[in-house]
Amino acid sequence: SSADIGVTGMGVMGRNLARNLARHEHRVAIHNRTASKTEDVMDQFGDEGTFVPSESLEDFVSSLTPPRVAIVMVQAGAATDAVIDDLADLLDEGDIIVDAGNALFTDTRRREAALKERGLHFVGCGVSGGEEGALWGPSIMPGGSADSYKRLGPMLESISAHVDGEPCCTHVGEDGAGHFVKMVHNGIEYADMQVIGEAYDLLRRGLGLTPAEISEIFAEWNKGDLDSYLMEVSTEVLRQVDAETGKPLVDIIVDQAGQKGTGMWTVQTALDLAVPVTGIGEATFARGLSSAVVQRDAAADFEGIADEWNIADRDAFIEDVRQALYASKIIAYSQGFNEIQAAATEYGWDISLADMARIWRDGCIIRARFLGDVTKAYDKNPELPLLLADEYFYNAVKTALPHWRRVVSLAALHGVPAPVFSSSLSYYDGVRADRLPAALIQGQRDYFGAHTYKRVDKEGTFHTLWATEERGEVES
Numbered sequence: 001s002s003a004d005i006g007v008t009g010m011g012v013m014g015r016n017l018a019r020n021l022a023r024h025e026h027r028v029a030i031h032n033r034t035a036s037k038t039e040d041v042m043d044q045f046g047d048e049g050t051f052v053p054s055e056s057l058e059d060f061v062s063s064l065t066p067p068r069v070a071i072v073m074v075q076a077g078a079a080t081d082a083v084i085d086d087l088a089d090l091l092d093e094g095d096i097i098v099d100a101g102n103a104l105f106t107d108t109r110r111r112e113a114a115l116k117e118r119g120l121h122f123v124g125c126g127v128s129g130g131e132e133g134a135l136w137g138p139s140i141m142p143g144g145s146a147d148s149y150k151r152l153g154p155m156l157e158s159i160s161a162h163v164d165g166e167p168c169c170t171h172v173g174e175d176g177a178g179h180f181v182k183m184v185h186n187g188i189e190y191a192d193m194q195v196i197g198e199a200y201d202l203l204r205r206g207l208g209l210t211p212a213e214i215s216e217i218f219a220e221w222n223k224g225d226l227d228s229y230l231m232e233v234s235t236e237v238l239r240q241v242d243a244e245t246g247k248p249l250v251d252i253i254v255d256q257a258g259q260k261g262t263g264m265w266t267v268q269t270a271l272d273l274a275v276p277v278t279g280i281g282e283a284t285f286a287r288g289l290s291s292a293v294v295q296r297d298a299a300a301d302f303e304g305i306a307d308e309w310n311i312a313d314r315d316a317f318i319e320d321v322r323q324a325l326y327a328s329k330i331i332a333y334s335q336g337f338n339e340i341q342a343a344a345t346e347y348g349w350d351i352s353l354a355d356m357a358r359i360w361r362d363g364c365i366i367r368a369r370f371l372g373d374v375t376k377a378y379d380k381n382p383e384l385p386l387l388l389a390d391e392y393f394y395n396a397v398k399t400a401l402p403h404w405r406r407v408v409s410l411a412a413l414h415g416v417p418a419p420v421f422s423s424s425l426s427y428y429d430g431v432r433a434d435r436l437p438a439a440l441i442q443g444q445r446d447y448f449g450a451h452t453y454k455r456v457d458k459e460g461t462f463h464t465l466w467a468t469e470e471r472g473e474v475e476s
């Protein structure tokens with residue numbers, strides 16, 4: 001037993017994590033179901049550090065120094081379950097299994113509970129940053145027991161991204177908390193991508209700009225509040241020219257967005273927790289709409305634009321769109337953090353929202369200057385009921401408001417879909433509203449189902465006897 005830590009699953013993510021660990025002077029056991037993949041890694045990268053390759057899972061386990069730490073980096077679902085089962089049979093009490101894939105947090109909770117009974121630690125661990133991140137410094141979100149973090153944490157922190165010397169890795173909370181937070185990260189990622197998409201669409205249709213021109217505008221935005229990796233990615237994609245046709249690549253790519261399911265999980269879970277994540281929800285539905293080929297075909301000739309675009313002040317419109325993007329982004333994050341907060345209450349996780357923002361400042365896909373400001377907001381007030389209530393963000397949204405309202409109404413008038421821009425504005429107007437039409441909903445529910453209502457002027461639960469002529473009210 002000579003290795004400090006092991007990785008099974010030598011797909012790109014697994015091998016890159018292993019190489020990152022080796023580069024940081026951890027001795028890394030490596031294994032793959034098909035042994036030739038492990039050999040490939042040794043051939044190509046064997047001199048990057050100390051690797052201990054094994055052909056069998058038995059040898060892999062015996063090459064680990066107890067208490068053993070084995071990272072599983074295989075496909076989520078059945079494959080993960082199978083490897084965990086095999087590993088669990090070979091491990092001893094106190095050993096740690098880490099699932100670094102994108103697992104659904106409820107699966108993680110189930111696995112953690114089952115393995116705990118056998119004396120094993122199970123750590124569901126979010127890893128963000130794609131293939132490059134895994135290799136050079138991802139953002140890492142481990143859940144599981146605090147005890148397991150003592151052994152595992154220092155190794156993960158050493159390979160994570162760092163900001164001002166601080167690792168983008170922390171113990172998120174017990175059992176499934178790490179995978180939960182990674183899931184919300186991905187949901188926010190969907191919203192972040194969609195708001196950039198909406199801005200692009202509006203600039204293109206509103207001003208008739210080319211993708212290359214929009215790329216330049218985004219590059220400018222990327223120097224300010226909107227400075228983020230996803231903005232940088234968008235800049236690169238928009239200026240790419242297709243070699244074959246000479247057209248902008250974005251015009252050649254089929255406009256049907258794919259998804260692997262983490263955004264959908266975020267929305268499904270938010271519904272379970274009764275947290276409105278409208279930004280993430282609309283972003284996920286927008287991907288769904290784009291891929292609904294049959295419906296899009298059937299609707300292709302529907303009546304569209306009401307007014308022709310006629311923007312007099314180009315720069316003012318660009319600023320309007322930038323402000324709408326920024327405000328919608330703030331809303332999406334505010335909602336995403338609310339979902340984490342609600343889950344922490346529901347599942348008894350002690351999650352620091354400030355730390356979540358802190359470990360997302362670098363390494364992950366949503367890394368951005370913005371997350372430094374989110375960190376500050378939750379550092380200042382860990383009990384912040386919504387990010388939007390922080391002075392800095394509230395002022396930003398207040399400044400954005402007239403721009404944002406203009407953009408949303410122009411989008412509607414000109415028939416351009418802007419689902420996240422507009423639903424985020426509705427959320428803002430909803431959450432700040434003095435009175436909501438929910439009162440009428442309650443009345444309707446009471447009318448047809450005797451579901452009762454509360455009154456603004458006294459305690460108790462009431463029902464109106466709608467069917468009687470007097471329509472008197474009774475307390476129930």
Ligand code: 6PG
Pocket residue numbers: 102127128129130186189258259260261262263364365
């Ligand atoms: C990350 C990414 C990563 C991956 C998503 C993309 O944090 O590194 O979020 O997890 O890119 O799976 O998800 P979709 O395929 O659903 O867009």
